[in-house]
Amino acid sequence: MINTFTSYNLINRDLSRSLERVQSQPMVQRETEYYQENIGRVTSIEEFVNDDRLFRYAMKAHGLDDMAYAKAFMVKVLEEGISDPDSFANKLTDKRYVEFARTYNFAAGGVDTTNYNPAQKGTVDKYLTRAIKNGTAPNDPALIGSINNYLAKIPDIKSVDDLMGDQDMLTFALMAHGFEVDEVIDLKFLRSILEGGIDDPESPANQTEDKRYRALAEAFNFARYGEDATTYNIANNLAVERYVRQTLEEDAGRENEGVRLALYFQRKAPEFRSYYELLADKAIAQVVRTALGFPPALAQADIDKQVEMIRERIDIADFRDPEKLEDFLKRFTTMWELENPTSSQQTSIAALFSQPAEFGISTDMLFTIAQLKR
Numbered sequence: 277m278i279n280t281f282t283s284y285n286l287i288n289r290d291l292s293r294s295l296e297r298v299q300s301q302p303m304v305q306r307e308t309e310y311y312q313e314n315i316g317r318v319t320s321i322e323e324f325v326n327d328d329r330l331f332r333y334a335m336k337a338h339g340l341d342d343m344a345y346a347k348a349f350m351v352k353v354l355e356e357g358i359s360d361p362d363s364f365a366n367k368l369t370d371k372r373y374v375e376f377a378r379t380y381n382f383a384a385g386g387v388d389t390t391n392y393n394p395a396q397k398g399t400v401d402k403y404l405t406r407a408i409k410n411g412t413a414p415n416d417p418a419l420i421g422s423i424n425n426y427l428a429k430i431p432d433i434k435s436v437d438d439l440m441g442d443q444d445m446l447t448f449a450l451m452a453h454g455f456e457v458d459e460v461i462d463l464k465f466l467r468s469i470l471e472g473g474i475d476d477p478e479s480p481a482n483q484t485e486d487k488r489y490r491a492l493a494e495a496f497n498f499a500r501y502g503e504d505a506t507t508y509n510i511a512n513n514l515a516v517e518r519y520v521r522q523t524l525e526e527d528a529g530r531e532n533e534g535v536r537l538a539l540y541f542q543r544k545a546p547e548f549r550s551y552y553e554l555l556a557d558k559a560i561a562q563v564v565r566t567a568l569g570f571p572p573a574l575a576q577a578d579i580d581k582q583v584e585m586i587r588e589r590i591d592i593a594d595f596r597d598p599e600k601l602e603d604f605l606k607r608f609t610t611m612w613e614l615e616n617p618t619s620s621q622q623t624s625i626a627a628l629f630s631q632p633a634e635f636g637i638s639t640d641m642l643f644t645i646a647q648l649k650r
Contacts, residue, residue, distance in 0.1 A: 279618050280534040281609035298524045319387040321354045337519035338376045357383025369556050394495040395506040403452035434503035436470045454488040473499025534612035538605050545595040551583040567608035
């Protein structure tokens with residue numbers, strides 16, 4: 277049987293192909309086709325949770341399939357949304373609920389939630405609201421003409437260069453997000469805002485005090501979605517991507533739970549910004565304790581003491597560096613293998629009669645440990 281490090285590496289070294297194989301599974305294809313055909317028709321929370329097939333797909337996509345029965349609980353998550361820091365989802369320790377409410381943000385998007393794109397409807401709504409507030413009639417021909425022109429051209433904007441190269445489109449986007457027509461804007465700084473996105477806490481959009489820039493970078497998120505930024509539908513595209521990835525991890529876990537944990541950690545760890553968030557996720561915390569050689573009983577220790585011990589050994593910012601993240605996962609998969617050998621006792625006994633006995637660590641394990649030294 278292939279050991280934990282090798283199994284993880286076989287999946288991870290060509291992750292896109294691994295995901296394609298999962299996506300081609302008949303069951304995954306059927307459920308995804310149903311979801312894509314029907315999610316755009318949903319206009320309310322009630323419709324969403326009452327379509328059990330749709331709802332279960334969405335829950336699994338967010339790693340919440342074990343809570344699919346708790347519809348009243350999830351309705352509360354969706355009804356209160358995430359805009360209010362004191363909303364139900366924001367108060368829950370498990371941040372998967374925040375992600376779920378962000379994907380299906382009925383509290384903010386209403387009937388258009390499942391067809392919402394920030395660069396399209398989101399920007400148009402802001403532009404229209406601002407125009408009306410400034411005294412323009414909703415049926416003003418010039419206003420309607422500007423909106424129709426924007427909606428016709430925005431799907432063809434595939435990059436920061438495209439947006440900044442079209443003065444009309446850029447002006448529309450800027451005005452929608454609170455900038456003035458005659459406001460002097462540093463185009464070099466604006467480009468850095470759009471190219472840096474919002475995922476990195478150190479990006480220009482997150483560092484500037486002018487929140488209009490962050491809103492603009494969030495609406496035109498080329499850094500995250502690339503050329504699909506102006507057509508990306510979070511309730512459709514993102515949910516499908518997450519469903520396929522979740523299925524990949526579950527399939528791997530049936531063979532080796534350590535591989536599933538490694539894949540999950542690879543996906544989630546870069547999002548964490550504090551050691552307390554890290555420890556709040558039981559699976560992530562298990563990976564960290566295993567990689568650092570801490571006993572399982574440490575999970576029962578005082579939380580501040582756990583944070584202190586982990587902070588002494590790792591820098592959480594390293595998980596945002598792909599190379600350092602992979603080095604950490606090499607260590608985890610090796611430690612997991614030592615604690616949970618993939619070879620069964622029966623296989624080991626059979627091996628004694630079929631080949632010369634080996635003492636010490638196996639060749640396979642030596643190869644795995646060697647990866648940690650690179």
